[in-house]
Amino acid sequence: MKDILKGELVRLCAVDAEELARAYTVWNRDSELARLFDSGAARLHSTKGIKEFIEKEIEEESPAHHLFTIRALDDNRLLGDINLDVINWGARDSFVGIGIYNRADWGKGYGTDAMKVILRFAFTEINLRRVTLTVFEYNPRAIRCYEKAGFQHEGRVRGALLRDGKRWDNLYMGILQEDWMKETRVLPELALATQ
Amino acid sequence: MKDIYRGTLVRLVVESPEVMSKMFVRWDHDTEAHRLADSDPAQLWSEKWMKEFAEKRLEKESDQAFRFWIRTLAEDKLIGDVSLWVNSWTHSEAWIGIMIGERDFWGKGYGTDAMRLAVQYGFTEINLRRISLGLHAYNLRALKSYEKVGFKMEGTMRQEGLRDGQRYDGYYMGILREEWFAMQGGGS
Amino acid sequence: MLDIQTQLFEAQDVCFGPIDHEAHPEIESKWTHDAEFMRLMELKPVRPLSPAMVKKQYESIEKQMEEDKNLFYLTIRACADDRLIGKAVIEWIEWTNGNGYLRLGIGSAEDRRKGYGTQALKMLLRYAFGELNLYRVTAVVPAYNEGAIRLFQKFGFVEEIRRRKALNRDGEFWDIISFGLLNSEWREQTNGRG
Numbered sequence: 001m002k003d004i005l006k007g008e009l010v011r012l013c014a015v016d017a018e019e020l021a022r023a024y025t026v027w028n029r030d031s032e033l034a035r036l037f038d039s040g041a042a043r044l045h046s047t048k049g050i051k052e053f054i055e056k057e058i059e060e061e062s063p064a065h066h067l068f069t070i071r072a073l074d075d076n077r078l079l080g081d082i083n084l085d086v087i088n089w090g091a092r093d094s095f096v097g098i099g100i101y102n103r104a105d106w107g108k109g110y111g112t113d114a115m116k117v118i119l120r121f122a123f124t125e126i127n128l129r130r131v132t133l134t135v136f137e138y139n140p141r142a143i144r145c146y147e148k149a150g151f152q153h154e155g156r157v158r159g160a161l162l163r164d165g166k167r168w169d170n171l172y173m174g175i176l177q178e179d180w181m182k183e184t185r186v187l188p189e190l191a192l193a194t195q
Numbered sequence: 196m197k198d199i200y201r202g203t204l205v206r207l208v209v210e211s212p213e214v215m216s217k218m219f220v221r222w223d224h225d226t227e228a229h230r231l232a233d234s235d236p237a238q239l240w241s242e243k244w245m246k247e248f249a250e251k252r253l254e255k256e257s258d259q260a261f262r263f264w265i266r267t268l269a270e271d272k273l274i275g276d277v278s279l280w281v282n283s284w285t286h287s288e289a290w291i292g293i294m295i296g297e298r299d300f301w302g303k304g305y306g307t308d309a310m311r312l313a314v315q316y317g318f319t320e321i322n323l324r325r326i327s328l329g330l331h332a333y334n335l336r337a338l339k340s341y342e343k344v345g346f347k348m349e350g351t352m353r354q355e356g357l358r359d360g361q362r363y364d365g366y367y368m369g370i371l372r373e374e375w376f377a378m379q380g381g382g383s
Numbered sequence: 384m385l386d387i388q389t390q391l392f393e394a395q396d397v398c399f400g401p402i403d404h405e406a407h408p409e410i411e412s413k414w415t416h417d418a419e420f421m422r423l424m425e426l427k428p429v430r431p432l433s434p435a436m437v438k439k440q441y442e443s444i445e446k447q448m449e450e451d452k453n454l455f456y457l458t459i460r461a462c463a464d465d466r467l468i469g470k471a472v473i474e475w476i477e478w479t480n481g482n483g484y485l486r487l488g489i490g491s492a493e494d495r496r497k498g499y500g501t502q503a504l505k506m507l508l509r510y511a512f513g514e515l516n517l518y519r520v521t522a523v524v525p526a527y528n529e530g531a532i533r534l535f536q537k538f539g540f541v542e543e544i545r546r547r548k549a550l551n552r553d554g555e556f557w558d559i560i561s562f563g564l565l566n567s568e569w570r571e572q573t574n575g576r577g
Contacts, residue, residue: 089284090320127286154546155542158563198418199418209416253436263431
């Protein structure tokens with residue numbers, strides 16, 4: 001059995017609420033980041049407030065919700081976080097969300113690698129059939145990252161966001177287990193077992 | 196889309212605590228019914244206690260439990276219950292249990308029909324990979340019923356129970372998604 | 384000129400009304416026991432509900448309406464006798480972006496195919512666009528719900544998203560479709576008459 005939480009550039013790790021909250025407070029003051037990650041109005045949060053929010057998230061321990069921090073393999077630096085939430089067990093469909101906090105770490109393949117790791121986790125450990133994500137049309141870096149990870153475009157919610165007086169679309173992308181299996185050339189026995 | 200709650204003799208329903216507590220009190224009195232269905236000692240709980248128990252369960256029941264009660268189609272009579280408990284979502288496997296409390300409806304296909312509905316729900320609505328169950332070796336009527344539905348014997352827990360000074364085995368059965376769909380005639 | 388005279392909650396045969404916590408749980412409990420109907424509406428595994436469970440749901444709906452202010456839940460009544468025949472919902476509203484999700488359903492089979500859905504949707508859209516001032520609304524529908532797809536298309540909704548094989552029912556895979564309608568598109572259609 002592989003170490004499925006390890007990629008080529010990053011690994012997915014447990015969440016330390018205090019550490020993550022401190023990191024959030026810093027990037028949260030960068031409104032460009034807030035507007036790339038969130039559809040709600042950009043807001044400034046205290047470390048305390050974020051810490052309590054994160055603690056509540058991880059306290060639940062449900063098989064439907066998975067939150068990981070992303071750390072660089074070479075120096076174990078905290079790069080960001082990634083979450084996978086099962087939205088429908090009957091259909092085995094889920095949503096994934098990712099954030100890399102520092103501009104200095106953008107464009108280096110960390111996001112794509114983390115996405116590949118979470119997809120392997122989703123399809124071979126949680127045995128999901130689908131992973132869905134949404135991304136804003138003004139975030140081309142993220143869109144490219146997801147395309148590289150194997151997501152296909154499934155449509156756009158027209159004018160979903162209003163920012164600085166302009167309307168922007170929210171894009172939906174999805175990847176099916178069967179597509180992922182074919183792409184990553186997973187062994188046939190493994191493919192059968194996860195049916 | 197099929198109406199998956201409706202069978203040929205019975206339909207699956209969900210009732211409020213006041214309704215169910217009356218029925219449980221009634222069925223508890225029939226210790227043969229209890230001893231066929233349960234391993235717990237037969238016990239007599241008050242209607243008040245049953246109602247509060249059902250209400251408390253309503254509060255904190257997880258989304259992994261699927262409880263149904265069984266009503267006959269002809270007389271609309273409540274005759275028992277059947278439930279699925281998902282042991283693990285990631286493994287898509289659930290436990291099933293059924294109890295027919297009204298003895299006038301034993302041996303006439305009502306239990307088998309209800310079991311078929313619950314298994315169908317498990318495979319076509321929550322999309323399980325397998326369903327497991329256990330029964331007491333002395334419950335031959337149940338064994339025949341489960342075999343008709345498609346369950347296969349998977350093992351025996353030797354001398355699992357003791358009643359009236361007699362030891363009895365526990366039988367364990369299971370049904371797989373592919374087997375069930377093959378029985379319906381293809382698809383998956 | 385502002386048309387406040389045309390009632391927001393009244394159409395030809397159907398009206399919008401509040402939740403009746405005493406009378407409605409029993410009726411809605413019956414609807415949830417019709418798996419064919421529920422599987423048209425519900426994307427998660429369907430479950431029948433007891434009247435007690437429905438009552439609890441109503442309580443949490445009203446709580447959410449009051450606290451989060453991102454949900455508007457309306458019951459659909461027959462104008463003639465105020466009988467409960469369905470529900471109409473605007474939910475997951477993001478005020479800063481002006482978005483919302485729509486959902487509606489006519490609960491019992493006898494009340495369907497009578498045009499009530501069309502009347503209810505017309506009222507709901509006027510409410511969403513003319514009273515809540517939303518910029519756009521989304522309706523999410525399973526691909527096998529041809530009735531709903533036809534209804535939304537009739538009102539000019541555009542297919543925006545198709546989540547492939549996002550549903551698994553009766554051993555088959557189905558897409559989930561998201562339809563969208565912009566306030567401007569609605570206004571053009573109705574020429575501001577609503």
